[in-house]
Amino acid sequence: METPAIPMPKDAREREILDTLTGIRDHLLLLKRDRTKYIRSQDVLLVYEQVIEQVKQLNEIRKGAAERGENRLDKVLESCFQLLSLFFMTIGRTNEAPAAYALTSTIKRLLDHLTESGLFSAKDLESMSTTLATLEGVLKNTNAQHSPYLVELLAKREELCKTSLENLRKQLEKLAEPLREIHEKLISILRSMSLANTKAKFSATEVQKLQAQLKEIEGKLVDGKFVDAEGSVLEGSDKVSDLLTRVLHWSDIVLERKGAIPDNFRAVYDRLVSIRNDLEKLSITQAWSLRETDLYDYQRELDKIDESRVDGNFFDEEGKPADLYIQRTLLYLIRRSYGYIYYLMISSEPVSEALLPCYNQLQTLKRCLLEVKNNGGVSTARDLYPYSMKLNSIDNLRVDGKFMVGNDLPEGQGAVNELLAECFDLAYELRVAAEDQTPAESD
Known part of the structure; x- marks a missing residue:
């Protein structure tokens, strides 16, 4: 996973932290692959605290030390933060500082590619500008439970993205x-x-x-x-x-x-097409099939291919550079895939995956009820029976007004309860309208 070209830390204390963080990263990788149970908030927060403790120790070791290049420890720490960021999305804590880490990484990649190619439109910049403004608000309002180190790191990354974005926007402003x-x-x-x-x-x-x-x-x-x-x-x-x-x-x-595509670039092309196709499918079915931590493997693989370029170009195993056609084709696939990852991240709902089945069913119910309302409503209150039955079955899952999973209280209670209330209100409006019509029809 880590490139051997990156040196090991020279300091024995840093090597000790590296061993600890490597174990944490491996634990997170196993946790994300386990589909037998949903990811619990308390498990993620425990690991988060362990990483932050290692960061505090690392800062003490490096305090006052001369600026140095990255070593293996920095890379493993980055992997831990990247994974934790996706875990925070998975448990529904999308509006907290740790969740912003993976998103800023993806935005930075996209902006670097737009800057490199010079091929972008105003629409590309609008979405990222809105997302960065939201992240800025999250970082300003973050509470004391999150490490000042992480918040400062994210603020710097967000500022870099904003500067890059502004430079791109200025290029478009020069057009009549x-x-x-x-x-x-x-x-x-x-x-x-x-x-x-x-x-x-x-x-x-x-x-x-x-x-x-x-x-x-x-x-x-x-x-x-x-x-x-x-x-x-x-x-x-x-x-x-x-x-x-x-x-x-x-x-x-x-x-x-x-x-x-010639044989010498066929393997990397096929892999990029596969990644692009997988992410495209997820973008269509994400509400039902995406666990945000799944994005880690795609992102890491894309990063590895992207970073293998030399002076912007790809080289085959014999060291021969790709021609213009191959280069542009591979870059298109990389950029398209990063674009899908960005879309999937910003579409992440503030609801734990434990509550997503309920949340998604309510989203579907709401769409159906709105469709019925916009098309003239129902003839009789009896027509609403299937919707009411489903709503009541979901409502009955609550214990003292909360959606419990075993003894756990998953994140996203407010969002699910609000959606349930909206569905009940819509069903009530349709029932009243149907009952008002019935006497008029019998006259």
Whole structure:
């Protein structure tokens, strides 16, 4: 898991902490793989306290010491925080500082890739900007139970992300308003083309249709420039026309290569496609099938492949660099996968996995009741019987108003109770409306 190139700590006290943290990390890895029982808050908080205790000892050892490079201890500590962060999401404590660790790691990766490629749109930045603002609020309001070391570390990571985000936003601000829509469209076409290029069965027709849209945009150029109604060159014209040229060139390459990947890069390509496909399925079924800790293995594998690049490019086992087609194809898959991981993290509900079955059933019930309401309601109160029966069966699971699992009180009680109350209110409204209609129909 850890690269041998990273040195062991020289200090005997650090090596002792490394051994302890390695044991904690291995325990967390076993805990996340155990599907026979749900993850309990008290188990996660106990391990969290153990890690924080090791951090305190490490800070004492390194206090006043000269700046040094990373060693194996730093990497294992990072793994512990990454895992704990995902565990906090899994137990429903998504609005606490530890849960922000994995999210800031993913945002940093995405922003680094956007900066490297220069291929991004305003939509890419909007979501991350909102998420970072939320994280900033979490860190400012964090309570004393969380380590000042962790809070300070997260604040620095959040600030780095905000700076990177602002630099990217400034690039888009240099585009004249009429060009922003075209720029957005070009990024969308580029990604659609890269998606078509990585499908199991390559469709030349699909790429040709996208290429036709590019030709249509190209037709708007006047002497190679984008101009306004008066014929004046729009600010950012060169940047957008350069992007158009790049995407047109990419479309030609894609049509020429037809999704064919040479053997020397086939293994890494197949693995990235598999990761992308797995994460895509999770993004569709996440409410029912995702345990946030599952994301750890995907993230680590992506990190390993991403960090294997030299000067931005991939090399095969014989040390030969990937050509432009292979490089862009592999990078697209990596970035798409990180994008899915980000989406899955921000979609994590503030509910323990122990309560998720109830929570998800109530979400479905609420959607059904709203659908019934928006389509004219029900004819008679009897039509609501299936919904009422299900609501009552969930309500009966409560003990003194709480959803217990054995002797445990899982996180997310407020969210589940609130959703249950909303469903009861909707069912009541529909019943009253149906009863009001009945006399009128019998007259």
